[in-house]
Amino acid sequence: MARELRLVQDDILRKVTIGSFATNVVQLGITLMTIAQASAPAPHPQNRSEKDKTKLSTGCGVPSDHLSGLRKFNLSELEVATQNFSVEKLIGRGGYGAVFKGVLRNGQVVAIKDMRISVVNGGDEVLHNEIKIGRKLQHRNVVKTLGYCIDDQMVSVWHEGQEVEAVKQRRLLVNGYLPNGSLNRTILQGTQGICWPFCFRILQGIAQGLHYLHEQNILHLDPKPENIIFDSDMNPVIIDFGLSVVLDNEDDIVTLEPVGTLGYMAPEYINNGVVSKKQDVFAFGVVLLQTIFRGCAKVDFQDYYYRDADSKWDGVLQQDVDKIKEIFDPTLVEESELADVARCLMVGLLCREFDPADRPTMAEVLDMLNGEKEVPAPKDKPI
DSSP states (O other): OOOHHHHHTTTTOOOSSSSOTTTSSSSOOEEOOOSSSSSSSOOOOOOOOTTOOEOOOOSSSOOGTTTTTTTEEOOOHHHHHHTTTGGEEEEETTTTTEEEEHHHHTSSSEEEEEEOGGGGTTHHHHHHHHHHHTTTTTTBOOOOOOEEEEEEEEEEEEEEEEEEEEOOOOOEEEEEEOOBHIIIIITOOOOOOOOOHHHHHHHHEEEEEEEHHHHHEOOSSSSGGEEEEEOOTOOOOOOOOOOOOOOOOTTTTTOOOOBBBBBBBBBBHHHOOOHHHHHHHHHHHHHHHHHHHHHSSOOOOOHHHHTTHHHHHHHTTOOOOOHHHHHHHHTTTOOGGGHHHHHHHHHHHHHTOGGGGGOOOOHHHHHHHTTTOOOOOOSSSOO
């Protein structure tokens, strides 16, 4: 068991995304359809009277009922909103594409996710997943999906000495704009610490968002710091449902190809591809520990976490305020708050138990964070 735990913990801070589609490889999502036989001479572009015109082809793998209630945008609208997807409007990149800040004609500021993935390589499936999940979610700690764009255009291109027709495919998702950066960039990589009340509010918000998703039988499967963005009031908001799964029943366990971010993936997911709501609980435990240490502690997280961890965690496991006081910056955590900090650290350790049956539910996590439920001692001590 110790070996599997080390496998997870050694990668806790890495941001290696497994199995994601390479956006640099398929930038335009072009599916070639040859219209001339290989033996036929390739016509020169100037011999075509309408060489610059394009034809719009319809059809998409997203069921129409999953599009109801969402606004359908034209590509031209989103090009205007982002100044033709200018690099100055780029606010983020992910495994499935780039995200741009846009301003619609009515002045509304939005975030536009450009899924530069060909449909044959899963573009429709990714868009379908984001829409199917995002369109029905209404919670302050979960991103709001506003609309989508499906654009297929027939264009003429030169390929291996022939002029061929190709489908230029674009899939875009329009979400509410979140102006204050990710948890990773704003807090974990920041140069200034955060006071305990703000830190606790962040943890509560993330936990409330995940609990809401689990109430809808949705597994996020990648709630890492990069996928937690702050709104205008610095509330944490969970984004990106590209990997998410909707369960048929509340306690369903499903088997998937392991796809996610190492360090936030539970041992049973890495080793056997088994996922349940306890995968998100595990990831939350990692995010909790990172946020508390990077935000409020005066010791290096990695140094504290890995070196002589058994003895260093005794203070937390024993809820010894005097020992815990040595870890945290007194300008950020007042002495009267140390007991709350210790309780939250215990919750983080409990979420990271090796056996998913020993991890709490997100509802129990909220009760324990708020002091409404006793926090049992974790069975697995940090290594």
